[in-house]
Amino acid sequence: MDQIASSQQMKETLERQMESHREQHQRQLAELRQEITEKQTAISEMTESVADVMMLIYYQKIIININIFCILVTAVSLHFVFEYSTK
Numbered sequence: 001m002d003q004i005a006s007s008q009q010m011k012e013t014l015e016r017q018m019e020s021h022r023e024q025h026q027r028q029l030a031e032l033r034q035e036i037t038e039k040q041t042a043i044s045e046m047t048e049s050v051a052d053v054m055m056l057i058y059y060q061k062i063i064i065n066i067n068i069f070c071i072l073v074t075a076v077s078l079h080f081v082f083e084y085s086t087k
Helices: 002-085
Strands: none
């Protein structure tokens, strides 16, 4: 009879330990999921920021090229004005 009671007590103890471990693992899993979500959000925000910076760089390059073109057109125009005015 003591053996049956002892076995039953051990079974209950093991079941409580298993439940405790299960709850602990569920908490850890929830924390990890939250961490993943936070990191995915941060990555998305950084990706958007990088895309914005890349777009600004692209537009700045276009503006620089337009300015260079305007300078070249002005230089050519001045060259022709100077050349024709000296003749």
